[in-house]
Amino acid sequence: MGSSGDARMGCDRPMIADILVAGLVFGSLYGLVAVGFNVLHRPTNVVNFAQGELIMIGAMLMAATPIGGLPWGVAAACVMAIVAVVALVEERVAVTPVLRRSSHAVGWVITTLAFSLLLAEAAGRLWTDQPSTVVPPWPLSMRVQEVLGVRFSSYQVAVVIVAVAVVALLGVLDRSRLGTALRAVAADRDGARLRGVDPTALTRRSFLLGGALAGLTGVLAAPLLLASVTMGLGLLIKGFAALAVGGIGDNRGVLVAGWMLGVIEAAGAVFASPGSQSVVLFAAMLLILLIRPNGLRGLAVQRHV
Amino acid sequence: MSEVRGTRSGAVRRAAPWLAFVAAAAVLPLLSGDPTITYLATTAGIYVLVGTGLNLMFGYTGQVSLGQGALVAVGAYTTGILMADHDWTFWAAAPVAVAVAVGAGTLMALPAFRLSSWYIALVTLGAAMAARSLLVEFEGLTGGWSGLTGIPRPALGPWELGERDILWLVLAVNVMLLVMVRTIVDSRLGRGMMAVRDAPEMAQSVGVAPARMKLFAFACGGGTAGLGGALLAVHHGLVTPDDFTLDFSILFLLVVIIGGAARLAGPIIGTLLFFALPELLTGLAEWRGLIYGAALLVLMVYAPQGIAGAWERLRARRQDSGPPSETFGTDIPVEAGPPRGKPLGVELIGVRKSFGGVRALQEIDLTIEPGTVHAIVGPNGSGKTTLLNVISRLLRQDGGRVILDAEDVSRAPAERLARRGVARVFQTPRLLGASSLRDNVLLGAYPRERAGGPATVLRLPWARREQAELAQEADRLLAGHGLAGRAEEQAASLPHGEQRLLEVARASMARPRLLLMDEPAAGLTPRELESLGRLIRAIRDSGTTVVLVEHHIELVASVADVVTVLDRGRLVTSGPPQEALGDARVVEVYLGAPA
Structure with missing residues (x-):
């Protein structure tokens, strides 16, 4: 959000446009993080605390040789595959063992958090903590253009489009047979087993998909943010905020919430101070949750006794 | 009360390991001339303090807080600002620090208390992050990145406390807190907390308001963190934002989990293992992040009850378990x-x-x-x-x-x-699995028991008398349901039919x-x-x-x-x-x- 510095002299139109552009672009990233949470949450009722570090690994792989040196499309595919495998490892060591013991306890909060610590530690040993820049693929670029007083780059537009496309694709998937099976497992893990749905297999597939999505988010984020080993935590928390505000399980809701929070954050950086961004974002989230505890659309699931 | 717990000699025997441990920690600075040892022991003592507060939140009430480090920061900075900038004494500043941290802890739980437990983990994590940027942002008050320096030691009149005296102060505070936590855990409040943790709907059905219970737990955790922060500020003499990273918050969670959540000794064992050990073996310190992650993962999967829990299980296995008693269908009239x-x-x-x-x-x-x-x-x-x-x-x-x-x-x-x-018996038994049969029945008396928080913590005579009478009533009810003489057993170890009976007994207790x-x-x-x-x-x-x-x-x-x-x-x-x-x-x- 570096573009805010020169536009500090009042509420003129270009500044508001800058806030909206930055908000939409970063909000798309936050929305994608939250969509990743949703994908994993469906069959397991687990919210993956390692999601931020998975994305970090995606971005770092994109920045590092040898993968970074490959043609962009190939590199992105490799990154998605690698992160998907890492997510599968997480499912094996940190999620399924805990769910096997009890599907209600919150042990997974601790285990996925532990996995995220391990990922951060491994990344810290593998790569330097010097942030590195990643260039967008041809023909997209970060070069700022101005159309009708709105300044944006082609890559920023692409990121928003990809986020919308991902949510649309997941919507199609949701209406398929697989989506129905996922909902069955979410509602009652043991009950689904009786109806010929294998929750473990579905969990594995969801982690592969969620991991690939995290990889994609990392690939998309790399040119926007600097790829660094410490970027995971911020994305995790902002993704969480989008998830909480949008309502868990609601992909369209979390994307819209991501945009909203992105705009609030960008506005906070301009009107308050750049350092207070995270505080403004956090306060906004708390305020929204106080008023609507189940998220904006409030698709709450009632528990049964 | 059991045979062992009830008698005076039994109480002494139970307290003996604790007394020995406190005594050993207290004479440590006298035996060792090394000031580093005293310094480390004081830091460890403060960590035990904060860990014990978190144990009440996480271990007993089941609320994962990732923001404990931020609450310690609140306490430390409040003390630092009042003492260094406004010349308050420690004795005046510490209570204010506790009060501010209680407020912060309650505030942290407020938006999350209507939502499921992982929201609380998220909100506290966000609070931990926001707190750090606030510390840097309000530079005028907090000194920004360089923090606050020149925080004086506590003094009693003209006499300023030394390194050793602070260690003793920390130990004394720890002993008081542990006694308080033990009293709370054994009381109506403690049973309510565990009910919120194990079965929220059941908790409501016996009259526990989960939201209020969580707020109470967060207030307690906030208060102890604030006190820990106050002590940390005068112990170090300076506070900086770098003292309160996310790792610092996670350390406390780890300390509770590895030691044994919902075990009094848990935070002590955890602190010794995960703070003191790497600190003493300098080669380990570099691997700390890796050790944290791996330990959390392995423990949560294989030993969720921590070291204290594993030890208890080992001892329970060695003790001869009594013969299974005659169950359902004894013809003793039920004494509700x-x-x-x-x-x-x-x-x-x-x-x-x-x-x-x-x-x-x-x-x-x-x-x-x-x-x-x-x-x-x-x-x-x-x-x-x-x-x-x-x-x-x-x-x-x-x-x-x-x-x-x-x-x-x-x-x-x-x-x-x-x-x-109104009382309720559930289709599938909802019990406090890790608690005794007696405690499960006593939970039923929650709505008619009068002793609240202050009366319990102060151990007022009438509250203790009430507790003893209810315990006798619970034992009579257990006997009436064919579970005589098994009041000390763990509810989770009962077969299904008897768990049902226990539910009925709990309902009758109301x-x-x-x-x-x-x-x-x-x-x-x-x-x-x-x-x-x-x-x-x-x-x-x-x-x-x-x-x-x-x-x-x-x-x-x-x-x-x-x-x-x-x-x-x-x-x-x-x-x-x-x-x-x-x-x-x-x-x-x-x-x-x-x-």
Whole structure:
């Protein structure tokens, strides 16, 4: 959000446009993080605390040789595959063992958090903590253009489009047979087993998909943010905020919430101070949750006794 | 109280390891001339303090807080600002630090307390991050990145406390806190906390308000973190934002988990292992992040009860477990006290409830007369349990009204009904698995026990007397349900049938005026069924209304005064058992239409 510095002299139109552009672009990233949470949450009722570090690994792989040196499309595919495998490892060591013991306890909060610590530690040993820049693929670029007083780059537009496309694709998937099976497992893990749905297999597939999505988010984020080993935590928390505000399980809701929070954050950086961004974002989230505890659309699931 | 716990020599024996440990820690600086050892021991003591507070939140109440480090920062900075910039004494600054941290802790829990537990983990994590940027942002107050320096030592008049004295102060505070936590955990409050952790709906049904309990736990955790922060500030003499990273918050969670969540000794063991050990073996410090992650993962998967839990299990295995006693069907009359008032009647007017597209209840009008056994029968999915949940307020109806004894409770929460004298037996037993049978029964007395937080912590004589009387009553009830002499056993180790009985005993402990039972007969042997029937009649005869959801038609026919038949969310018929069960429509519901 570096573009805010020169536009500090009042509420003129270009500044508001800058806030909206930055908000939409970063909000798309936050929305994608939250969509990743949703994908994993469906069959397991687990919210993956390692999601931020998975994305970090995606971005770092994109920045590092040898993968970074490959043609962009190939590199992105490799990154998605690698992160998907890492997510599968997480499912094996940190999620399924805990769910096997009890599907209600919150042990997974601790285990996925532990996995995220391990990922951060491994990344810290593998790569330097010097942030590195990643260039967008041809023909997209970060070069700022101005159309009708709105300044944006082609890559920023692409990121928003990809986020919308991902949510649309997941919507199609949701209406398929697989989506129905996922909902069955979410509602009652043991009950689904009786109806010929294998929750473990579905969990594995969801982690592969969620991991690939995290990889994609990392690939998309790399040119926007600097790829660094410490970027995971911020994305995790902002993704969480989008998830909480949008309502868990609601992909369209979390994307819209991501945009909203992105705009609030960008506005906070301009009107308050750049350092207070995270505080403004956090306060906004708390305020929204106080008023609507189940998220904006409030698709709450009632528990049964 | 058990044989060991009750006597004075038993109390001494139980306290002996603790006393020895505190004494050893206290003489440490006298024996070792190395100031680093004293310094480390003081830091470890402060970590134990904060860990014990978190144990109350996480171990006993089940709330994962990732923001404990931020609360310590609040305490440390409050103390630092007051002492360094405003020349307050430590004794005046520390209480303010505690108060501010209690406020911060409560604030942190406030938006999350209506939501599921992982939201609390998220909100506290966000708070930890936001707190750090606030520390840097408000540079004028906090000194920004360079922090606050020149915080003086506490002083008593002209005498300033030295390194050793601070260690002793920390130890004294720890001892007081541990005694307080032990008292809380053994009391009504502690049982309420564990109920919120293990089975929130059950907690509500015995009169515990989960939100208030969580707030209380967060206030306690905030207060101890604030006190820890105050001590840390005068111990270090300076505070900087870098002291309060996310790793610092996670350390406390780790300390509680590795030591043993919901075990008093847990934070002590955890601190010694995960703070003191790497600090002493310098080679390990570099690998700390890796060790944290791996330890959390392995422990949560293989030993969720931590080291203290594993040790207990080891000891329990060595001790000879007594012979399994004669269960259900002992003919000792059940010694439940009289109900707390007249039996309660229920009236439902036009009650509707849907789950998505499924209309579980459709316009139900039903009157349950006080002092009767009212059975609700119907095939699976007919809405029986939903009806029970609406009466007990664990579910809110979409439309219609619920009247309890002339009072409209259509919008009341479940815990308020429990205080009015409604008790509930669940379809699958919901117990405090890790607690003793006695504690499980005592939980039933939650709504009628008078001792609140202050009376408990101060160990007022009347509160202790009340506790002892209730414990005796619980033991009598256990005996009456064929569980005599097993009050100390763990509830989770009981077979299913006995867990059911324990639920009934807990409900009786409430001395309810209305008892709601959800399929109590499922999975019982014929002999057990017979005594269940006797039990239900005895409960009614003592002056309690019983609402019974049941599949077992013979049981229903033998105990019910009125039978209501539901089918697909509609009321089919309601009347005396012979009439209702013989109704042609009921036969059709159960056996299908006649050919």
